[in-house]
Amino acid sequence: MSIKKRLVLSNIGMTVIPIIGFFLVEIILGYVLFVLFNGEPDGADLSLFLSIRMIAIMLVLIITNGLLSYYMSKSIIKPIQKLSLAAKKISEDNLDFQIESDKKDELGELTNTFELMRCKLKEARESQLQYEQNRQELIASISHDLKTPLTSIKGYVKGIQDGVANTPEKLERYMDTIYKTANDMDGLIDELFLYSKLDVKQLPFHFEQVDLYDFFADFIEELTFTLEKEQGTAILSANSDDSYLVKADREKLKRVVTNLIQNSLKYMDKQKKIIVQLTSGNEDVLVEIKDNGIGISNKDLPYIFESFYRTDASRNSSTGGSGLGLSIAKKIIEAHEGEIWADSELGKGTSIYFKLKKGDIHAEDINH
Numbered sequence: 001m002s003i004k005k006r007l008v009l010s011n012i013g014m015t016v017i018p019i020i021g022f023f024l025v026e027i028i029l030g031y032v033l034f035v036l037f038n039g040e041p042d043g044a045d046l047s048l049f050l051s052i053r054m055i056a057i058m059l060v061l062i063i064t065n066g067l068l069s070y071y072m073s074k075s076i077i078k079p080i081q082k083l084s085l086a087a088k089k090i091s092e093d094n095l096d097f098q099i100e101s102d103k104k105d106e107l108g109e110l111t112n113t114f115e116l117m118r119c120k121l122k123e124a125r126e127s128q129l130q131y132e133q134n135r136q137e138l139i140a141s142i143s144h145d146l147k148t149p150l151t152s153i154k155g156y157v158k159g160i161q162d163g164v165a166n167t168p169e170k171l172e173r174y175m176d177t178i179y180k181t182a183n184d185m186d187g188l189i190d191e192l193f194l195y196s197k198l199d200v201k202q203l204p205f206h207f208e209q210v211d212l213y214d215f216f217a218d219f220i221e222e223l224t225f226t227l228e229k230e231q232g233t234a235i236l237s238a239n240s241d242d243s244y245l246v247k248a249d250r251e252k253l254k255r256v257v258t259n260l261i262q263n264s265l266k267y268m269d270k271q272k273k274i275i276v277q278l279t280s281g282n283e284d285v286l287v288e289i290k291d292n293g294i295g296i297s298n299k300d301l302p303y304i305f306e307s308f309y310r311t312d313a314s315r316n317s318s319t320g321g322s323g324l325g326l327s328i329a330k331k332i333i334e335a336h337e338g339e340i341w342a343d344s345e346l347g348k349g350t351s352i353y354f355k356l357k358k359g360d361i362h363a364e365d366i367n368h
Contacts, residue, residue: 018060099111207247220235267293272292276290286355296344
């Protein structure tokens with residue numbers, strides 16, 4: 001029952017119950033005094049009747065008011081006190097409690113809404129704590145990945161200053177190494193900048209209709225030319241009768257595919273083979289990028305899309321890369337309202353899957 005109905009009924013009760021009580025007292029008292037005891041309507045008996053009637057009516061009013069007040073207090077005041085106590089706990093940064101109500105009135109709805117707010121606040125606090133932890137780990141990883149090439153550059157510069165590079169050939173080799181290491185650092189900084197903009201959702205997306213078959217056909221053609229030097233192959237597999245039109249940012253999608261394939265190539269020692277499989281669904285297109293590399297262990301697989309995660313425990317950079325490639329790919333796919341995941345078997349290779357939604361481009365999608 002709603003609070004409004006309860007208040008209306010309480011007010012009605014405050015009026016009706018005393019009136020009914022008045023008539024009952026009048027009838028019962030008159031019957032007892034004047035019929036059973038043959039009292040006289042005049043004189044002392046009448047005064048007694050009026051006195052008892054007044055006392056009885058006062059008792060009816062007091063009892064009625066007390067019972068209705070208790071009922072209203074129990075159904076309204078106590079839930080409000082409960083909410084007030086919960087609000088005080090939240091003000092003291094205590095979110096580890098529960099407040100629920102099985103009542104179907106406005107206060108019950110307010111209590112359940114308050115509990116939902118508490119849960120959201122707790123989730124937000126936990127997310128903030130996790131974000132701070134990730135930020136600290138990110139800073140530590142950045143420091144590590146920048147310190148290593150800086151140490152290398154300082155070592156080569158010191159070698160040049162000390163005359164270790166005492167031949168033109170050796171000096172040129174030192175300078176080439178310094179230049180390459182500086183370029184690697186520049187690439188890492190670019191990756192960090194892109195990752196940061198994706199993380200705070202400050203990177204604009206320009207969606208258009210992209211035919212994934214044509215997109216990957218061009219990409220595979222370029223990749224095949226690169227792999228031919230290493231006796232590698234790249235294959236595109238798709239049903240020519242199906243439609244592969246999706247809503248995507250072409251440049252960002254190219255970044256995703258580049259990151260995924262570069263990651264595959266880093267861990268392929270034997271004859272390299274990349275297979276891209278397109279599967280058209282009712283509402284989306286599934287892309288599988290499969291390699292014949294060394295594979296990823298089950299313990300590492302759930303974490304490969306985390307920033308700076310490398311499957312080598314020592315975090316050495318012998319395989320190259322910033323450790324952000326897969327994390328950037330994941331954020332870009334999620335910005336497309338898609339999903340990305342991996343499947344792998346040690347010694348056989350890895351498959352990276354991602355889905356993109358089909359659909360037409362509307363005005364609001366052009367810049368997102």
